[in-house]
Amino acid sequence: MDLIDCSKDGVYTKQSNETGKVIIVTGANTGIGKETVRELARRGATVYMACRDMEKCEKARAEIVEETKNQMIFSRYLDLSSLDSIRKFVEEFKAEEDKLDILINNAGVMRGPRKLTKEGFEMQIGVNHMGHFLLTNLLLDVIKASAPSRIVNVSSAVHYVGKINTKDLNSEKSYSEGGAYSQSKLANILFTRELAKRLEGTGVTVNALHPGAVKTELGRNWTAGKLFSPLLSPFLKTPEGGAQTTLYAALDPDLEKLSGLYFSDCRPKEMAAAAKDDNMARWLWAESEKWTGFV
Numbered sequence: 572m573d574l575i576d577c578s579k580d581g582v583y584t585k586q587s588n589e590t591g592k593v594i595i596v597t598g599a600n601t602g603i604g605k606e607t608v609r610e611l612a613r614r615g616a617t618v619y620m621a622c623r624d625m626e627k628c629e630k631a632r633a634e635i636v637e638e639t640k641n642q643m644i645f646s647r648y649l650d651l652s653s654l655d656s657i658r659k660f661v662e663e664f665k666a667e668e669d670k671l672d673i674l675i676n677n678a679g680v681m682r683g684p685r686k687l688t689k690e691g692f693e694m695q696i697g698v699n700h701m702g703h704f705l706l707t708n709l710l711l712d713v714i715k716a717s718a719p720s721r722i723v724n725v726s727s728a729v730h731y732v733g734k735i736n737t738k739d740l741n742s743e744k745s746y747s748e749g750g751a752y753s754q755s756k757l758a759n760i761l762f763t764r765e766l767a768k769r770l771e772g773t774g775v776t777v778n779a780l781h782p783g784a785v786k787t788e789l790g791r792n793w794t795a796g797k798l799f800s801p802l803l804s805p806f807l808k809t810p811e812g813g814a815q816t817t818l819y820a821a822l823d824p825d826l827e828k829l830s831g832l833y834f835s836d837c838r839p840k841e842m843a844a845a846a847k848d849d850n851m852a853r854w855l856w857a858e859s860e861k862w863t864g865f866v
């Protein structure tokens with residue numbers, strides 16, 4: 572395996588032509604998602620940008636098409652805080668395409684006062700985990716039919732401090748904005764590992780990653796983050812730098828058969844012990860089926 576280091580300003584350097592590949596990126600209108608789409612567009616892929624704000628999505632799409640001259644970039648409505656919206660997105664996608672080579676579950680929300688999704692899920696576990704759980708499962712038939720294919724889950728290093736609160740997954744008894752975020756990012760990896768097991772032998776891989784600490788809009792609801800942002804800023808990656816580990820997970824030929832792993836700075840990295848808890852992964856899967864109605 573050729574080792575790439577994309578810490579600091581390093582980039583995923585392996586060149587490739589992705590013409591003909593169909594890729595979905597969630598949360599594609601800004602930040603890491605937008606830069607991921609930009610590079611995939613440069614490499615010729617057909618990319619569906621899944622966004623909840625169509626004005627921002629269309630603006631980002633137009634900019635990327637203008638820059639890359641790739642016309643196969645599409646903006647589509649997806650609100651991960653609504654199960655109906657997820658089902659509708661998948662229905663419409665399947666009417667347009669009969670294959671999906673790469674699904675990139677990138678969208679995310681961080682911190683802020685407790686808010687609820689349409690179905691009453693706490694927003695961070697709801698969007699970051701439950702929404703992507705349903706989206707992925709609804710798309711699995713086309714992903715399997717497109718094997719070799721990949722699923723990439725954008726998690727975070729905060730999963731190292733994350734705990735799954737089995738007694739109060741929805742933060743109803745007590746809510747901590749940081750705790751709910753790190754719980755959702757640990758959930759991303761538990762989901763990755765359980766799904767990897769279920770996909771053994773199908774030719775579909777699923778991996779999770781930490782993009783680095785990146786200067787994006789993610790901190791918009793984070794009061795302390797905003798306060799200290801001038802101090803933090805020099806240590807943060809650019810959104811382009813933040814997209815590199817996602818590109819590595821999505822494209823690197825060396826990863827063709829590797830599944831259930833966690834990456835950081837374009838390399839495999841040891842995940843937290845809590846992320847390797849198989850019983851918890853099964854519990855979370857069963858709970859997610861109940862919450863989303865997907866069995």
Ligand SMILES: NC(=O)C1=CN([C@@H]2O[C@H](COP(=O)(O)OP(=O)(O)OC[C@H]3O[C@@H](n4cnc5c(N)ncnc54)[C@H](OP(=O)(O)O)[C@@H]3O)[C@@H](O)[C@H]2O)C=CC1
Pocket residue numbers: 597598599600601602603604621622623624627649650651652677678679680681698725726727728781782783784785786787788789790
């Ligand atoms: N930035 C960082 O330092 C780190 C980021 N991450 C992870 O990286 C991923 C990308 O975040 P980043 O680019 O930094 O953050 P941004 O806030 O810049 O982008 C997040 C994207 O998710 C979208 N989104 C939020 N809620 C929903 C929803 N209900 N339905 C559909 N899309 C939604 C946003 O849309 P809109 O613009 O409309 O709000 C936006 O496009 C996240 O999963 C995050 O947890 C992990 C570790 C560190």
Ligand SMILES: CC1=C(/C=C/C(C)=C/C=C/C(C)=C/C=O)C(C)(C)CCC1
Pocket residue numbers: 681726727728729783784785786787788789790791793796797800801803804807
């Ligand atoms: C620089 C900067 C910000 C900081 C964002 C940061 C520091 C985000 C870090 C997120 C992490 C580490 C997430 C982990 O999962 C703000 C607040 C948006 C305001 C504008 C400038």
